[in-house]
Amino acid sequence: METKYNIVKQSLKAKILDGTFQPHQKINSESELMKEFDVSRHTIRLAIGDLVNQGWLYRRQGSGTYCADRSNEEVVQQVGTLKNIAIIATYISNYIFPSIIRGAESYLSQKGYHVSLFSTNNNHDNEKRVLEKILSQSYDGVIVEPTKSAMSNPNINYYLNLERQNIPYVMINAYYDELEPISLVVDDEKGGYLQTEHLIKLGHSNILGFFKSDDAQGTKRMKGFLKAHRSYQFPINPNNIVTYSSAEMDTKPIKELQRILSYTDKPTAIVCYNDQLAISLLDVLREKNLSIPEDISIVGYDDSFLANVTEVKLSTIEHPKNEMGSKAAQMILDMIKNNSNGNQIKKDTVESVVFEPKLIIRHSTQALLSENKTL
Template identity: 30%
Template sequence: MTTIYDIAKLTGFSPTTVSKVFNGYSDVSEKTRRKILEAAQQLGYVPNAHARSLTTKRSWTIGVLFNESSGAGLLHPYFGGVIEGFKKVATSKGYDLMFITKDIGGKPSGYLEHCKIRGVDGIVVILPDYSDPYFHELVEADIPCVLLDSDLEHASTIYSDNIIGCELAVDYLYSLGHRSIAYIGGGHSFAGEKRMQGFKEAMQRHGLSICPEFIVQGSYDFTVESGRKAMGQLLQLADRPTAVFAAGDNLAVGAMIAMREQGLSVPEDISVIGFDDIEMAKYLTPALTTIRQNTYRLGSRAADMLIYSIEGHKELQRDLLPVELVIRDSCRPL
């Protein structure tokens, strides 16, 4: 049976250093950690999870909670990127992931109760549901917690700079000569509210009037179908916009479908710009101009923040990730 002493002998590191790697200590360099893990894999070493838990007083499990109303779940481009980034960091530090629900064994409970029963060391919440009292019970407890797409003052949070992203989109359309710009929103989620705010602020800064008929709110879940329906409303107007800014790429895809259904072309008839830069954006015809948010970075940074809290650091952390304009073919100058 392979032991940490075998790994120490193979790598040249001390048994203490090898033990620190498998117990998730942060004072080991990434190069050393990688060499030890490669040696462990070579020797077929499997750490004893129960013994490790007794030693470190941790379960080495992180809870993942997200509320996603479109039904796409992890297939949704946003969640796929976030979860992949989070998992990469968490597993490299020795943690397993567990998805948290309100029900355990078919019996209704709360998120906090679930976390306590499962003994998770911390939890990441993606798209918090502010209307859910069980969510507030969770974030007000003493369990380490990080929220994505939230700005609650009493919790650690991380999100993309939605406001600046929308300003970049409007500025770009303005530079192309567009003055009649419509907006397809993503409902009243955190990101939806911030992107609406950014759109309005940018329009006002350029001295552009915001026509009420040019603002159409999609559903909370930023779906393709929601974008198609919203664009259908805009196309019924006698005075159509020259450009449409969709607050999510799925909404933009739906908008492009609605235009095609009515025999219109992008960008010849109406320019379209999105937000997110999902994988399919560059493969559309025309390729979608959009605002890129780094969902993988959101997830990986959230994992770093959460593990930092699990390791005993009590101060709240806040991180705002930059976004960037990606110019492709779906917008044209007037």
Template identity: 30%
Template sequence: MPLIIDKHSPIPQYFQLQTWLLEQIEQGVIKPNDKIPTEEELAQKTGLARATTRQAIQNLVNMGYLVRKRRLGTFVIDRDANNNRQTIVGILVPDIRSGYAPELARGAGDEAANNKHSIIVCSTDDSFIKADFHTNRLIEHCVGGVIFVPTAAPDEKNHLLLERFTRRNIPVVLADRAISDVEVDFVTTDNFQGAYELTKYLILKGHKKIAILVSTLFTTEKQRLEGYKQALSDYGIPLEPSLVFAKPEPYLEKAYLEYVRAILTHKDKFTAIFAGHDRIAYLFYSVANQMGISIPDDVSIVGYDDLAYTNSYSVTLTTMSQPIYAMGEESMKLIMSRIRGNVSGSRKIVLKSSLVERSSVLPRN
């Protein structure tokens, strides 16, 4: 990185010097609290007038990279120590109203509060466009980090969003859902294992014909489907394709209501249902009730998530309890460690889910 000023470049000479200095700082050649050469020294080295070197330095002072002290010289500011940084973390979830988003936001929010940080909550509706909009806002607000639940858009698109943060050195943690081929912190639960256990539970209760309704847009539900298949296979039950309802669409109550209705119309084909997540399970309850089908007497069902209201009703769902609050907490902890300067490679945290047995499954045979 030689310091050569091109007198004939169209780029102003003060700007060439300014850029060179900035590079030295950003690349750590000149470290925080280091003294940079005096105006006079720089003038001699570069062959510029002192006023010109001064202009370069002054600009960097205005930009917050340097402090000047009379008689002592000019020094690189330690931006970490002077914590000039923002203490806000952005959270991109599908919809703050639904699913596990509120619980995740609360876990993240509490952990943020522990570190005197606040959270900006953004609902993406699983749409790339909306996520992109919120990404602009978060960058404008100079957030110190982002917890990102990927959208339903293809990986490339989510990648794009991710890059907009990482390019600006804004740490990102993916929560719950993964994106392929990225080197970024990630907090999730073991959906394969969870689904495996749930399916095994159904099998051990004597169920052999188990229908499953999941979305295949997200890594989480894809893994649940895999866990389901593995369990069937391990217990010698052949996979019945007509019982696998894997929809390449995000969850929308209206659409899934129809799927549920269609599935329940052929309720004689299976004895148990694996719902992709609790909200789908609720749809089954609701439609079953309308159709005069009793859960669990006619059909058994398991869900996934253990949302807060799972147990508030007279009908209670056996489900895989995900530690969503903890997921929010852990995600925020990772962000905080990055904000504090941690530069280790990408970390992955897999939290344990646990089967909560209630009364939506009846033994068979």
């Protein structure tokens, strides 16, 4: 069980990290803190004393306790210059992110930087804890994949605090719109368009689309899916669009595909949010004794290692995994270099990058046979 003293200490520290307490701002009095946390004066003094000793707060005799400016030169000298870069991923050890990390780590290590890896598991509470850790320690810059980037983010203040402390950050795969950060992304709307257009040109009109709804990549890929239908003047069947959240990604798409395949008018092609989902759906299609691509075509996204591991090699959209990681590393070091004179970070010194998507055609898609127009 966490002690009262530690609860007070961590709460005060969190308010410093999220910017509630600004540098040189006076914090609440001991009496006010006693009421707020329902603890003794001794407990408050222990918590404040620790934070003063660690450089988070400072006291003025006869005036009170104030938030320290941890971005000043004295503090920077105390923590040292270890040349640390933090990389924050939604899922650190699977799918395409190891390739992105290798690209970044290879470049950064050549430049003498140490890399620390963090995972949020696409969870805002985890993201908050990671950002608190980064703000508490000595990092020169941050490469971050946003958490649930299609949703309102409760941790924006932490990113603003990074900016206040002059710690540059670069966002990859997606970005928080309200921050207008430097970012590296794939044109996911165009990628979704290319997936769908490929199937339309093969003669498919009854196309099923699966899209992740809490990441910006999913919403943009769905927009491309819809735009392709409109460009080719094909009506869009609302029942052919399946959205799912991160929490549902292992269950809902499979259940929905099983349900849809029970219809008389079955789809003849599937657009998938990514290759990982496509592989999961292939198992359902096999269970239904459907052959790919003879009975149904399927196209993935990301050109991950999964696109080649099954007997059916996936048609997919290329993702510049290693290149994105390496370029993000170059950009964050450029921002650090431009900031080395102690001036405020200028975002116009480094420009955001949008990678053009490319369709890779393999064996999971083919022209619709006339006898398969209705499975």
